[in-house]
Amino acid sequence: MELAAPMMEELPALLSSPIRNVRYFAIAVALANADERHGPIIAQVMNLSLDPDSAVRWKVLEFLTDASIEQLAAGESCLPVGQVKELAEWLILQDGEEPDLAGIVIRLEAGDPRTRLFAAAAAASLSDEEDTSLLEHALMVEEGEIRSFAQERLERLREGGS
Numbered sequence: 001m002e003l004a005a006p007m008m009e010e011l012p013a014l015l016s017s018p019i020r021n022v023r024y025f026a027i028a029v030a031l032a033n034a035d036e037r038h039g040p041i042i043a044q045v046m047n048l049s050l051d052p053d054s055a056v057r058w059k060v061l062e063f064l065t066d067a068s069i070e071q072l073a074a075g076e077s078c079l080p081v082g083q084v085k086e087l088a089e090w091l092i093l094q095d096g097e098e099p100d101l102a103g104i105v106i107r108l109e110a111g112d113p114r115t116r117l118f119a120a121a122a123a124a125s126l127s128d129e130e131d132t133s134l135l136e137h138a139l140m141v142e143e144g145e146i147r148s149f150a151q152e153r154l155e156r157l158r159e160g161g162s
Contacts, residue, residue, distance in 0.1 A: 008033055008041070015044045020053045027059040034071055042067070042075025046084050049114050057117060058145040064121035065153075069095050087118040094122040101126075101134070108137050120146045124153045132157055 007014070007029055014026035030038070030045050049060045064072070069092060076088035094100065099122070107119030120141065123134035135157070138150035 008038065011038075011041050012044060015041070015048065020056060023048065023051065023053070023056045024059050027056070027063050031063045031066060031071075034074070036070055036074045038071075039074035039078035042071055043078040043084075046075050046079065046088055049084065049087075049117050054143075054145045057143070058149055061117055061121055061124075061145065061149050064091060064118060065124040065149075083112075083114060087115060091118050091122055094126065099126055104134055105137055108134075108141055113143055116141050116143060116146060120150060124150065127153065127157060129157050129160070 011026055011030060011034075014022050015030070017023055017026070027045050027048065030041055034042050034045075045060060045063050048056055049064075051057050051060065067075075072088060072092050076085060076092060079085035079088060090100075090103075094104070104119050104122045104126070107115050108123065110116060110119070120138045123138045127133075127135045132154055135150045135154050139147055139154070141147060141150075
């Protein structure tokens with residue numbers, strides 16, 4: 001994906017494409033190449049958390065899980081006041097010394113699909129070989145993309161990868 005770095009200027013248009021595969025792979029390019037200078041692009045990725053296509057939402061979940069705190073903060077700083085900004089701020093806080101484990105479970109059970117997606121990213125980020133309880137909880141949410149993502153991450157942890 002690093003070979004796609006020259007495409008960064010094209011990413012806003014690609015992330016807005018009506019073609020699912022274009023949006024999907026544009027998110028992968030953003031994850032591999034975006035940094036603090038690309039806050040608007042990262043914010044655009046975060047806003048795809050309610051994309052009509054489940055594959056794109058799955059890729060957003062991967063982005064939220066694997067992005068660095070610097071990437072997440074850059075995106076959050078470019079979001080307008082509202083739900084996505086609040087969820088991004090909350091997700092960033094989970095990287096601190098005392099993550100809100102109960103809050104993650106509550107958000108996984110929340111009625112809002114976007115909230116569950118951000119909570120699943122926190123669950124995946126905080127899970128390791130010793131404690132997979134948050135990911136196991138994510139297996140029970142309504143959205144298929146969250147369940148399949150949680151299952152993939154659990155399998156990866158059980159195989160010794162991260």
